[in-house]
Amino acid sequence: MSITTPQPGARAAVEHLDRGPLAMDELAAVIARDIPAGAYVNLGIGQPTRIADHLPDGSGVVLHTENGMLNMGPAAVGDRIDPDLTNAGKVPVTELPGAAYFHHADSFAMMRGGHLDVCVLGAYQVSTGGDLANWHTGRPEDIPAVGGAMDLAIGAKDVYVMMTLFTKAGEPKLVPACTYPLTGVGCVSRVYTDHATFDIAPGGARIRETWGSTAAELRRRIDAPALRAR
Amino acid sequence: MSRAKILDSCDEAVAGIEDGSTVLVGGFGFAGMPFDLLDALIRQGAKDLTIVSNNAGNGEVGLAALLKAGRVRKVVCSFPRQADSYVFDELYRAGRVELEVVPQGNLAERMRAAGAGIGGFYCPTGVGTPLAEGKETRTIDGRDYVLEHPIRGDYALVSAHRADPMGNLVYRKTARNFGPVMATAATTTIVQVGELVALGQLDPEAVVTPSVYVDRIVRVQTRHYTVQGAR
Numbered sequence: 408m409s410i411t412t413p414q415p416g417a418r419a420a421v422e423h424l425d426r427g428p429l430a431m432d433e434l435a436a437v438i439a440r441d442i443p444a445g446a447y448v449n450l451g452i453g454q455p456t457r458i459a460d461h462l463p464d465g466s467g468v469v470l471h472t473e474n475g476m477l478n479m480g481p482a483a484v485g486d487r488i489d490p491d492l493t494n495a496g497k498v499p500v501t502e503l504p505g506a507a508y509f510h511h512a513d514s515f516a517m518m519r520g521g522h523l524d525v526c527v528l529g530a531y532q533v534s535t536g537g538d539l540a541n542w543h544t545g546r547p548e549d550i551p552a553v554g555g556a557m558d559l560a561i562g563a564k565d566v567y568v569m570m571t572l573f574t575k576a577g578e579p580k581l582v583p584a585c586t587y588p589l590t591g592v593g594c595v596s597r598v599y600t601d602h603a604t605f606d607i608a609p610g611g612a613r614i615r616e617t618w619g620s621t622a623a624e625l626r627r628r629i630d631a632p633a634l635r636a637r
Numbered sequence: 638m639s640r641a642k643i644l645d646s647c648d649e650a651v652a653g654i655e656d657g658s659t660v661l662v663g664g665f666g667f668a669g670m671p672f673d674l675l676d677a678l679i680r681q682g683a684k685d686l687t688i689v690s691n692n693a694g695n696g697e698v699g700l701a702a703l704l705k706a707g708r709v710r711k712v713v714c715s716f717p718r719q720a721d722s723y724v725f726d727e728l729y730r731a732g733r734v735e736l737e738v739v740p741q742g743n744l745a746e747r748m749r750a751a752g753a754g755i756g757g758f759y760c761p762t763g764v765g766t767p768l769a770e771g772k773e774t775r776t777i778d779g780r781d782y783v784l785e786h787p788i789r790g791d792y793a794l795v796s797a798h799r800a801d802p803m804g805n806l807v808y809r810k811t812a813r814n815f816g817p818v819m820a821t822a823a824t825t826t827i828v829q830v831g832e833l834v835a836l837g838q839l840d841p842e843a844v845v846t847p848s849v850y851v852d853r854i855v856r857v858q859t860r861h862y863t864v865q866g867a868r
Contacts, residue, residue, distance in 0.1 A: 508813055
């Protein structure tokens with residue numbers, strides 16, 4: 408596949424060049440902005456948890472946590488901490504009015520059965536074809552731990568990834584093909600990073616929006632044949 | 638199935654667990670972990686156990702204490718590696734415990750299948766990943782699935798909030814997690830509860846685990862450990 412020119416009529420990527428890349432909290436706010444009102448959403452452990460803090464009041468978004476709850480509230484502090492009420496990261500949380508509890512098989516049935524609208528996961532790598540790698544480095548000295556990532560990757564209607572676009576060593580994490588062990592095949596629909604957001608569509612990834620770089624600059628740095636301007 | 642036995646102590650509750658047993662252990666981290674039954678199992682002495690649980694122990698209590706005591710041959714779980722899983726990590730790196738990593742939803746559904754008399758099921762989780770290697774796959778209506786087999790336990794150790802003398806159970810908040818599924822999937826299900834109420838005091842509409850799945854019950858003083866990540 409080669410780099411294609413934007414289709415006639417297609418919208419070009421929006422470039423924010425008056426600033427640098429997004430900080431993680433700014434990225435969380437960008438993702439929160441794109442979550443439809445009233446959606447049932449699972450936020451993966453780690454960075455995606457921050458998105459909850461940026462959902463607008465009255466969004467009606469219902470948070471699912473895979474350890475068995477819908478309509479999870481914010482983190483619990485002080486005397487609201489209840490050891491029987493945690494999120495998937497085992498952090499104490501609260502319940503909102505209208506919450507429901509259920510056992511693990513039901514929790515994953517609602518995920519696998521396509522009842523969740525969106526999940527947001529972290530990633531080591533995402534391919535331009537939407538393959539996800541986020542559970543294991545593959546290094547023999549590392550202990551693998553998959554948790555619910557493989558179930559979420561194939562379960563939610565839309566799978567968003569939240570990650571930095573480059574490793575600390577400067578290697579792109581949006582790649583032509585993942586080199587880390589896969590979590591799911593062709594499952595990611597959108598990739599949110601500090602430098603740009605990408606849609607995964609048939610034929611490859613398309614840059615939607617950039618921060619601190621032009622789409623052309625990012626395409627050069629990422630060097631993935633199936634990465635296109637919108 | 639005879640009616641559940643109410644026992645006076647955790648030591649009586651775990652009596653008879655044999656070396657080499659497969660034991661399903663409830664809990665997600667510390668929430669819902671049957672600490673008292675695990676402590677009794679350490680005293681009881683059964684070894685070469687295969688433990689099926691979501692995690693591989695936190696800190697040095699509960700499941701981690703059982704691991705530290707050297708009683709576990711193999712752990713089947715979804716998420717062993719955590720900030721405070723150092724007991725397991727050391728045993729694993731020293732080659733003293735086997736690990737089978739199972740996606741969390743498959744872990745739950747495979748036990749559900751065992752409890753429901755299902756011989757296997759085709760599941761989309763893990764298709765095209767290393768965890769599906771060597772497994773039968775099948776395309777159904779254009780989508781790929783992997784054949785998954787039931788996970789059955791000889792024993793299940795479960796923590797519930799409240800029981801009645803029949804053995805009906807209710808749980809509390811996210812401490813429910815694997816309890817109801819594990820209770821169905823073991824030959825002998827052993828439950829520790831914080832409260833034992835009189836017959837007729839549980840709302841039949843609200844019972845989560847019906848008594849038929851429960852074999853032994855013991856009441857314990859509820860104790861809680863600092864939750865990982867607590868602020």
